[in-house]
Amino acid sequence: MEVIxxxxxxxxxxxxxxxxxxxxxxxxxxxxxxMGTSVGAKALTLSQAILVACIFxxxxxxxxxxxxxxxxxxxxxxxxxxxDSPDLLVFGMMASLLAAGTWLLIASFNxxxxxxxHSIVGAIVGFAAVGISIDSVSWSKVGSxxxxxxxxxxxxxxxxFLIFRSVQTLILNTNNPFDNAKKYVPGYMFLVGFVxxxxxxxxxLKHVGLSLNFQESLTYSLMIGVGIALVxxxxxxxxxxxxxxxxxxxxxxxxxxxxVLMVFTACAMAFAHGSxxxxxxVGPLxxxxxxxxxxxxxxxxxxMPWWILLLGGVGIVAGLATLGYKVIETxxxxxxxxxxxRGFAAELAAATxxxxxxxxxxxxxxxxxxxxxxxxxxxxxxxxxxDLGVVGKIIVSWMVTLPxxxxxxxxxxxxxxxxxx
Amino acid sequence: xxxxxxxxxxxxxxxxxxxxxxxSKASAEELINFLQFAIDLNWDEAVQSRxxxxxxxxxxxxxKAETRGLLTKSIFLAVPxxxxxxLIKLADDIPNTVKDISGxxxxxxxxxxxxxxxxxxxxxxxxxxxTDAAAEAVDYIDELFQFSFGGNAATKMQxxxxxxNSLENKNDHSEITLRAELFAxxxxxxxxxxxxxxxxxxxxxxxxxxxxxxxxxxxxxxxx
Numbered sequence: 001m002e003v004i005x006x007x008x009x010x011x012x013x014x015x016x017x018x019x020x021x022x023x024x025x026x027x028x029x030x031x032x033x034x035m036g037t038s039v040g041a042k043a044l045t046l047s048q049a050i051l052v053a054c055i056f057x058x059x060x061x062x063x064x065x066x067x068x069x070x071x072x073x074x075x076x077x078x079x080x081x082x083x084d085s086p087d088l089l090v091f092g093m094m095a096s097l098l099a100a101g102t103w104l105l106i107a108s109f110n111x112x113x114x115x116x117x118h119s120i121v122g123a124i125v126g127f128a129a130v131g132i133s134i135d136s137v138s139w140s141k142v143g144s145x146x147x148x149x150x151x152x153x154x155x156x157x158x159x160x161f162l163i164f165r166s167v168q169t170l171i172l173n174t175n176n177p178f179d180n181a182k183k184y185v186p187g188y189m190f191l192v193g194f195v196x197x198x199x200x201x202x203x204x205l206k207h208v209g210l211s212l213n214f215q216e217s218l219t220y221s222l223m224i225g226v227g228i229a230l231v232x233x234x235x236x237x238x239x240x241x242x243x244x245x246x247x248x249x250x251x252x253x254x255x256x257x258x259x260v261l262m263v264f265t266a267c268a269m270a271f272a273h274g275s276x277x278x279x280x281x282v283g284p285l286x287x288x289x290x291x292x293x294x295x296x297x298x299x300x301x302x303x304m305p306w307w308i309l310l311l312g313g314v315g316i317v318a319g320l321a322t323l324g325y326k327v328i329e330t331x332x333x334x335x336x337x338x339x340x341x342r343g344f345a346a347e348l349a350a351a352t353x354x355x356x357x358x359x360x361x362x363x364x365x366x367x368x369x370x371x372x373x374x375x376x377x378x379x380x381x382x383x384x385x386x387d388l389g390v391v392g393k394i395i396v397s398w399m400v401t402l403p404x405x406x407x408x409x410x411x412x413x414x415x416x417x418x419x420x421x
Numbered sequence: 422x423x424x425x426x427x428x429x430x431x432x433x434x435x436x437x438x439x440x441x442x443x444x445s446k447a448s449a450e451e452l453i454n455f456l457q458f459a460i461d462l463n464w465d466e467a468v469q470s471r472x473x474x475x476x477x478x479x480x481x482x483x484x485k486a487e488t489r490g491l492l493t494k495s496i497f498l499a500v501p502x503x504x505x506x507x508l509i510k511l512a513d514d515i516p517n518t519v520k521d522i523s524g525x526x527x528x529x530x531x532x533x534x535x536x537x538x539x540x541x542x543x544x545x546x547x548x549x550x551x552t553d554a555a556a557e558a559v560d561y562i563d564e565l566f567q568f569s570f571g572g573n574a575a576t577k578m579q580x581x582x583x584x585x586n587s588l589e590n591k592n593d594h595s596e597i598t599l600r601a602e603l604f605a606x607x608x609x610x611x612x613x614x615x616x617x618x619x620x621x622x623x624x625x626x627x628x629x630x631x632x633x634x635x636x637x638x639x640x641x642x643x644x645x
Contacts, residue, residue, distance in 0.1 A: 033426050040427075113428070334427035367426065374429055381499040384433035389495030391429060 011090055011420075012292050018097035019285035019308075020315040022120070025104040026277055027319020029327055030116050031057065033367040034273040035266065036331025041343040043262035049328055050320055052263075053270045058313045060274025060358075061282070064200045065309075067361030068276050071141070072120065072283025075361065077128045079287075081136045086291045088132055091416040092409070093284035095131075096123035099408035100280070103401065108323075113394045115365035118401040120280040121145060126406025127413040145362060149398065152353055152364040153372025159349035160376030163188075167341055168380070171254070178241040181257040188348065189232035192264045194225030195352050196271055199359040228264065235260045258340035265347035272354035273366045280363065282312040338374070342382045346373040368398065434491040434498070434505050435562050438512065441484040442556040442635070445515040448477040449549040449628065452519045456545050459526055460538045471523045474516075481516040485509050500642050508638045512559075514631040515552060522624050529617060536606050540599040544622070547592040548629040554585045555636040562639055578643045585636040592629050596622065 035049040044052065082089045100119035107114040121142070128137045171180045201217035212220065239260065241253035286308050320328075338346070350366065350373040357364045371394055378386040451474050458467035488509045492502055525531070533541055558581040599622060607615045 036426060113426075331427040335430045337430050337433060370426055371429060374426065378430075378497060378499070383430060384435065384499045385431040385491065386497040387429055387431050387493075387495055388497050389493070392495070394429075 008292050011094070012289065015090070015094055015097070015285055015288035015292070016311060018094055018101065019281050019288075020311060020318075022097045022101040022104075022116075022284075023278070023281035023312045023315025024319040024322070025101050025108070026116050026281060027316035027321075028323035029104060029108045029319075030277055030367060031270075031273060031316060031320055032324050032327035032331055033370060034269045036328050037335065037338055037343045037347055037370070038262055038266035038269070039328050039332030040335035040338055041259065041262055041340045042336075043259040043340050043343070044266055046325060046329060046332070049266065050325060052267055053320060053324075054317050056267045056270035057274035057278065057316055060271035060276075061278035061309055061313060062274075064203060064271070064275035064355065064358050065279050065282070067203060068279035068358050068363050069283045069286060071145075071361045071363055072124070072279050073287045075141050076121065076124045076138065076145075077132075077136050078138050082132065085132075087420070088417075090288050090291050091420070092124070092127040092131060092413055093287045095127050095409045095412035095416055096120060097281070097284050098412045099123040099126070099405055103405055103408055107397070107401075108327075112397050113367065113371075113390075114397050114401045115367055116277055116280045117363045117365045118149065118398050119405040120284070121363060122402035122405030123409035124284070125402075127409045130406075130410045131413045131417075148357060148362045148364050149368065152357060152362075152369045153375075155372075156349045156353040156369045157372040157376035157379070159352055160345045160373040161380045163349055164342065164345040164377045164380040164382045167345060168382075172341065178253045178257070181254045182236055182239075185236060185257050185261050186229040186233045188261055188344070189264050190225040190229040192225075192268045192348060192351075193228030194221050196268055196355055197221040197224040199355045200275075203359045232260065232264060255340050258344055262340045262344045262347065265344045265351060268351040268355075269347045269366075269370075272351040272358065275358035276354050276364060277366055278309070278312045278316065281315060282308055285311070337383060337385075338377075342377045345382070346370060346377050349373040349376060365398070368394065431496060432491060433563070434488050435559075437484045437487040437491065438505070438509055439556075439560055439563060441481055441488070441509065441512050442559045444477050444481045444484065445512055445632075446549075446552050446556045448474055448481070448516040448519045449552040449632075451477065452522065452628075453542065453545055453549055455523050455526075456533070456542060459531065460533050460535075460542070462532065464527070464530060467523075467527060471527050474520055474523050478516040478520045481513060485513045504638065504642050508559075508635065508642070511631055511634050511638060515628060515635075518624055518628045518631065522621055522628075525617065525624075526621065529614075531614065531617060531621070533618070534603075534606055534610065537599060537602045540595065540602050544592070544595045544599050545625055547588065547595055548625050548632070551585060551588045551592060551629045551636075552632040554581065554588055555632040555639075557581055558585065558636045558639045562643055578640050582636055582640045585633060589629060589633045596626055 031053050035044075035053050038044045038052075039046055039049050077089070077092075079089065097120075100116065100123045103119050103123075104114065104116060125137055125142055170184045171177050174180050198217065198221040201212055201221055202214060236257060239253065239256050243252050286305075289305060289308060347370075350370040353369050353373075354364060354366050371391065374383075375386065375391065377383055451470060455467055455470040455474065458464070458470055488505070492498070492505060496502075498505070558578065561578060561581060600619075603615070603618060603622070
């Protein structure tokens with residue numbers, strides 16, 4: 001108690017710095033995976049991708065990120081058990097941010113495909129289980145989070161397999177793929193708009209002063225879906241069935257239709273990523289801020305101040321601007337094999353899965369979900385070669401991330417505790 | 422900084438195979454020049470041409486190695502690995518055979534009798550045309566994967582293969598004519614030279630066979 005009153009401003013400032021550091025890490029690496037596919041398929045230029053990321057990451061975090069933030073903030077550890085020692089919660093969350101941020105930095109520089117989500121969850125579980133007590137962790141919640149990490153790539157893979165199969169049947173394997181593409185692609189656009197708005201609305205927008213029941217949500221989502229499909233059709237009208245050179249890749253008319261669709265799925269991807277992954281930086285920070293501002297009280301019902309989200313958003317944009325654009329460029333250059341008709345299927349499947357997880361407050365890894373989705377397209381024979389060795393490495397890296405994240409956060413936790421008391 | 426996503430998706434092994442076929446095509450076309458020099462007894466030019474053929478064969482070997490390099494064990498492919506390995510093995514016989522032919526002819530300074538020269542050249546030109554058609558079919562497999570025109574692809578591929586078959590048919594007839602012409606004059610030349618001439622004809626025949634097999638293999642891959 002005394003610690004918090006005594007050092008309150010310092011704790012608040014360093015919490016913000018660590019949160020910003022974590023958000024920067026997410027922007028530098030994680031966002032790149034979400035946006036790189038669109039750049040690789042030449043659906044967006046690099047600067048367009050960054051613009052889309054800035055807008056939709058923020059929108060996703062603000063409109064649909066609440067559930068995941070609250071899971072990270074108070075779902076993994078039971079705050080009630082910490083009512084007597086709020087300082088431990090503050091130190092722990094600071095340690096977690098620092099641990100996850102550090103690990104992400106190390107992994108990024110070595111090219112290891114780790115997940116921000118796995119790092120932060122591992123870190124929080126680590127400090128709570130070792131630094132406080134085993135019982136302070138709500139293991140049932142952690143169990144469901146970890147199982148969602150296995151399930152989410154599988155779900156995304158199944159979605160993308162089915163979506164790409166439907167593309168093959170309806171469009172690619174027909175006698176007139178170009179006309180069929182123009183006919184059916186607005187349908188996929190509808191799907192993008194409908195799924196995203198449905199999850200966002202059903203989950204609730206009370207915090208922006210909008211309260212809808214299920215029926216209303218359904219109606220509005222249908223309207224938004226149709227609206228997006230109509231806007232998309234307007235863009236499609238301009239496309240002629242001719243080949244076009246973009247960089248060193250040639251696109252025929254069909255792929256150019258899908259490239260328009262991919263602009264929509266790229267927005268969806270950024271929205272989904274924002275709704276799920278921004279919480280990794282914002283959640284712990286929100287916990288710190290609420291404890292410090294209430295003078296040491298662990299209020300489980302407090303509302304998150306808007307500026308925390310802004311800090312997270314700015315951090316992500318800063319990460320994008322300093323390093324992320326380079327990663328997007330690299331990802332984009334290396335995956336030209338993922339043409340728009342494939343890339344959109346992977347993105348739509350991944351975005352849908354991530355947004356659904358956000359709706360029920362499960363922090364999952366966007367990158368791993370996208371990997372699952374890409375594999376789904378590969379299984380539908382949409383890609384000529386996939387490296388399963390890399391998939392194995394990714395699985396290993398997420399197994400390693402948990403103990404490392406936990407270990408680092410335990411280390412930082414005891415250091416902070418030592419410094420302040 | 423790198424990322425997992427980009428590392429998962431590998432380059433299509435068909436890229437280097439297509440490059441290989443372009444080299445094979447160039448090599449088969451160079452053979453025509455080489456034979457013309459040999460017919461004209463212009464051995465200086467023939468040696469130059471032989472050098473080019475050798476270079477092309479080296480390029481082809483490098484592309485073959487590149488293809489195999491893309492087929493590491495951990496790669497999951499949309500088409501069976503064995504089919505791709507077979508394809509590159511067949512394709513690689515083309516520049517090798519051209520190199521053999523030119524080497525043998527330079528080494529023995531083989532003269533092609535004037536009486537059979539036109540048929541001889543025609544026969545070789547047709548072999549080059551078959552290689553050309555096979556390269557076109559191999560080039561089309563990329564369209565399949567990049568644009569995946571499933572419905573049309575089968576028809577288009579079928580047309581390419583029909584073209585290949587009719588070229589091969591014509592080539593068989595030319596071979597018969599050529600052999601008959603050579604048979605008619607063979608007793609006027611030293612027997613050893615004649616034996617080697619038959620060998621060269623066999624080898625050119627092999628060239629068109631390989632090109633045809635490449636075409637058939639690629640159509641098989643496309644239809645899976």
